[in-house]
Amino acid sequence: MNVHIDSGLCQGHGRCYTLAPALFEEDDEGYGHVVGDGAVPPGEERAARLAASNCPERAIGLDEETGRGDVT
Structure with a gap:
């Protein structure tokens, strides 16, 4: 899984x-920044x-990787 913020x-x-202090930090202007x-x-x-669902502007995106390969 990866996270990103739409600045x-x-x-x-x-x-x-x-x-989620392990994932995000505050920049010099007080905006969220991905660690x-x-x-x-x-x-x-x-x-x-939790961070993504609590962002009022929905600025946090999650790219989830399932780790599952296509099995035929």
């Missing part, structure tokens, strides 16, 4: 870095979903 939508409420490359470490998936 055009973010209004700086800070819910992302309050709810690292956006890869969600094992065990932080719930925090990523």
Whole structure:
């Protein structure tokens, strides 16, 4: 799973870095910023979903990889 923030939508409420401090941090202007490359470490998936669902502007996107290959 990967997370990203649409900087055009973010209004700086800070819910992302309050709810998921391992995934998000505050930039110099108070807006949310993804830590690292956006890869969600094992065990932080719930925090990523919580941050995304609590963003008032829906600025947080999740790219979920299922890890399942096509089996025929």
